[in-house]
Amino acid sequence: DTAVSQTPKYLVTQMGNDKSIKCEQNLGHDTMYWYKQDSKKFLKIMFSYNNKELIINETVPNRFSPKSPDKAHLNLHINSLELGDSAVYFCASSPRLENYGYTFGSGTRLTVV
Amino acid sequence: DQQVKQNSPSLSVQEGRISILNCDYTNSMFDYFLWYKKYPAEGPTFLISISSIKDKNEDGRFTVFLNKSAKHLSLHIVPSQPGDSAVYFCAASDNNQGGKLIFGQGTELSVKP
Numbered sequence: 001d002t003a004v005s006q007t008p009k010y011l012v013t014q015m016g017n018d019k020s021i022k023c024e025q026n027l028g029h030d031t032m033y034w035y036k037q038d039s040k041k042f043l044k045i046m047f048s049y050n051n052k053e054l055i056i057n058e059t060v061p062n063r064f065s066p067k068s069p070d071k072a073h074l075n076l077h078i079n080s081l082e083l084g085d086s087a088v089y090f091c092a093s094s095p096r097l098e099n100y101g102y103t104f105g106s107g108t109r110l111t112v113v
Numbered sequence: 114d115q116q117v118k119q120n121s122p123s124l125s126v127q128e129g130r131i132s133i134l135n136c137d138y139t140n141s142m143f144d145y146f147l148w149y150k151k152y153p154a155e156g157p158t159f160l161i162s163i164s165s166i167k168d169k170n171e172d173g174r175f176t177v178f179l180n181k182s183a184k185h186l187s188l189h190i191v192p193s194q195p196g197d198s199a200v201y202f203c204a205a206s207d208n209n210q211g212g213k214l215i216f217g218q219g220t221e222l223s224v225k226p
Binding site for chain 2: 041048050
């Protein structure tokens with residue numbers, strides 16, 4: 001009964017492909033996030049949703065489109081993958097906006113070849 | 114412009130001794146600070162936090178100190194245990210940022226028996 005689960009854990013794909021990463025939380029939290037950990041190890045926010053409403057879109061290329069069908073799910077779809085998209089993507093949730101005790105998923109390592 | 118910096122990529126400490134992990138920030142609007150711990154192939158887990166109205170917060174073996182004038186915080190672990198070996202991320206937020214956390218790049222702590 002993982003609190004925040006992401007699938008897949010690993011994703012290897014060719015440039016130009018479209019792929020999705022799924023995230024689900026069973027904590028009853030209102031807010032969900034996507035973070036990207038790049039090669040320099042910084043964790044940078046991409047998006048946040050609160051009760052299915054987009055709150056933060058952190059100047060991410062529009063090839064990245066988040067979708068929140070309900071407050072327990074936040075999926076990330078990436079079109080036309082590029083080499084520079086290779087990174088570890090973390091989903092997280094928190095009880096509400098401005099409650100910073102995030103619970104993170106275990107990450108999805110995306111490799112674009 | 115990295116607003117949160119952890120200048121030591123790694124730290125090695127003997128079991129039983131004190132571990133001190135440091136973090137510097139540049140944004141004086143930050144009002145809440147957190148430390149997360151990350152094991153390989155797992156997501157970060159919340160460890161301890163401090164509000165900007167305090168200068169110290171303690172939780173068992175973990176203490177976080179905040180020096181607002183120096184824009185510096187530190188995490189002390191006493192006594193250090195081999196199970197503390199992990200990457201530690203410092204994070205900061207301000208109340209006007211919609212729940213966004215800004216992370217440092219992490220410090221890898223190794224506690225040797």
